[in-house]
Amino acid sequence: MVSLTEQYPILFTVYNLISKINIYYILIGFFIYLVIRPYFYYFKNRNSLAPGPLPLPLIGHWNIFLIGDVAQNKYNLSEKYGEICDITMFGQRCVIISSPKYLKELFSPSVYSPFLRRLPLTSGFIELGMDKEGLLLNCDIPKWRHNRKFFQQSLSPPSFIELSTKYTVECCEEIINYWSHIKEDSNQIVKLDEWFRSFTSDMMGLVASGSKETSMKIQFMKFTNQIYKEKDIEKEQNRGEIYRRLRSEYADALGFYIFVPKILWNFPGISIAAKYYKNILNYLTDFEIQFIKERKQQIKNENDDEVSSQNSKVRPDFLTMLITQNTEDDPSPDEIKQNIREMFSAGTGTTTTTLCSIVYLLAKHPEHEKRMVEEILSVIGKDNRITSSDLSKLPFTEAVINESMRLYPVVPITYRYSPDQDTQIANYHFNKDTIFAINLSHIHRNEEYFDKPDQFIPERFLGKWKETIPQFAFSPFGHGMRSCPGKNFAMTEIKVILATIYRKYTFKLVNPDEPLQLKFTLVNDISKMEVYIEKRE
Numbered sequence: 001m002v003s004l005t006e007q008y009p010i011l012f013t014v015y016n017l018i019s020k021i022n023i024y025y026i027l028i029g030f031f032i033y034l035v036i037r038p039y040f041y042y043f044k045n046r047n048s049l050a051p052g053p054l055p056l057p058l059i060g061h062w063n064i065f066l067i068g069d070v071a072q073n074k075y076n077l078s079e080k081y082g083e084i085c086d087i088t089m090f091g092q093r094c095v096i097i098s099s100p101k102y103l104k105e106l107f108s109p110s111v112y113s114p115f116l117r118r119l120p121l122t123s124g125f126i127e128l129g130m131d132k133e134g135l136l137l138n139c140d141i142p143k144w145r146h147n148r149k150f151f152q153q154s155l156s157p158p159s160f161i162e163l164s165t166k167y168t169v170e171c172c173e174e175i176i177n178y179w180s181h182i183k184e185d186s187n188q189i190v191k192l193d194e195w196f197r198s199f200t201s202d203m204m205g206l207v208a209s210g211s212k213e214t215s216m217k218i219q220f221m222k223f224t225n226q227i228y229k230e231k232d233i234e235k236e237q238n239r240g241e242i243y244r245r246l247r248s249e250y251a252d253a254l255g256f257y258i259f260v261p262k263i264l265w266n267f268p269g270i271s272i273a274a275k276y277y278k279n280i281l282n283y284l285t286d287f288e289i290q291f292i293k294e295r296k297q298q299i300k301n302e303n304d305d306e307v308s309s310q311n312s313k314v315r316p317d318f319l320t321m322l323i324t325q326n327t328e329d330d331p332s333p334d335e336i337k338q339n340i341r342e343m344f345s346a347g348t349g350t351t352t353t354t355l356c357s358i359v360y361l362l363a364k365h366p367e368h369e370k371r372m373v374e375e376i377l378s379v380i381g382k383d384n385r386i387t388s389s390d391l392s393k394l395p396f397t398e399a400v401i402n403e404s405m406r407l408y409p410v411v412p413i414t415y416r417y418s419p420d421q422d423t424q425i426a427n428y429h430f431n432k433d434t435i436f437a438i439n440l441s442h443i444h445r446n447e448e449y450f451d452k453p454d455q456f457i458p459e460r461f462l463g464k465w466k467e468t469i470p471q472f473a474f475s476p477f478g479h480g481m482r483s484c485p486g487k488n489f490a491m492t493e494i495k496v497i498l499a500t501i502y503r504k505y506t507f508k509l510v511n512p513d514e515p516l517q518l519k520f521t522l523v524n525d526i527s528k529m530e531v532y533i534e535k536r537e
């Protein structure tokens, strides 16, 4: 009798092969795919290449490590390969631009610009709902425009600026109260990065949605070695605290969805994490939608005149501003939710890192700190509360902020991308779908535009400094249609914090010889900053 194996030899060979495939082969295959894919893109676009290197690190798909070194000026790509050169990112062609000369099209302020998108869509961004909602990664241009209008309008009214100044001052007073427990000459090390992180989180909670949070309180408990019991905080039944915790889980979810490709989400082990983060996203969404519904009801209970009057029971925070836009195409609860979320994700870490870089630079340059404090004392005095009208009277303080952001831009690289149109930059042709990475950290340290570019010289930002440098040579908040909508808010907040805190305290670095400890994800995040805090005489 002829066996089945002999009768169907090919079928059995195939069957044998399939039965041997296990998860490891799939992983190896995926790894090889990641290695090959960028080279495929590189050669496909070869005829239109600007001079540049073949993408160097093997896994070009995650060239984020190379980008990280470039972003922190540890690797001078442009010195080696020119001011326009090629790498790959997310498996796609990515052109790094390190000169302001080539940014006219990319930073165009026109609504018809083909570069209204920041990055191509990935499955992670879609899972996070960021592809069609909010601003940061929104690729749906009509929807992005709709949200951008609301976001910007909500941050602009004088009542909102007054309110955010007031809340920033209140949070400063809270932190000063905690720091007053530090004993003189105790040499107690203070983790300033953690304090500022909790500060910005509490402050943003108040400004965005009116929720009083307890990050600083927890920080204080940790600092004084009081046993931090989750239950103590829970007892307060504080809604703000629940929201704070959900947001911190959301930050982890962001990392997961951005860096773990969808193909891996169903793998054993990883699938547990994927499910967990999905639940967090759902829970957070339900929480926020409920919050928005309640606020809408509250606003409905008041008539229009009351809402905008001083006697209104409804707080004029960012959430109220978003709901009461009074236009025909009001934002939906989902859009409001995403805008609030992005206010936290784009507005807390950025401010924390900028504040830490300022403290770091001032600690190294006491002569500039002295001048800044003198300015603050002469405008506001030692104990008066700062008001929004004082802010324009602090040019040197503003120069200190600008110079710190020049040396350590929180967003060292920003992106533009057009899926619809080829483009021509500096006589090179680029196919549509090319990602453009704008190397702000390199541009900010170019000696052609900034004398002694590695030195901290705030004076360069006094007077008519804008006329002395070319357009786009200084861009800590980006430029054009997708520039930072929180710029004025952030500058106000940072100035208020510096003015309120520096007139009372001075900071000494625990390790003055260490460089500023920054960690690059998609932005620069301060990873460690230890100081001694001293009361000012």
Ligand code: HEM
Binding pocket: 118, 135, 136, 137, 148, 342, 343, 346, 347, 348, 350, 351, 354, 410, 411, 414, 415, 475, 476, 477, 478, 479, 480, 481, 482, 483, 484, 485, 486, 487, 489, 490
């Ligand atoms: C020191 C603080 C901050 C810095 C240095 C900063 C910097 C930036 C930069 C460089 C961009 C990209 C701009 C571009 O690509 O042209 C950006 C975008 C953005 N920022 Fe900020 N930012 C800060 C604070 C804030 C705050 C407080 C908020 C919220 C109130 C905010 C909300 C946003 C949003 C929503 C976007 C995306 C805009 C869009 O794509 O349309 N940022 N920011």
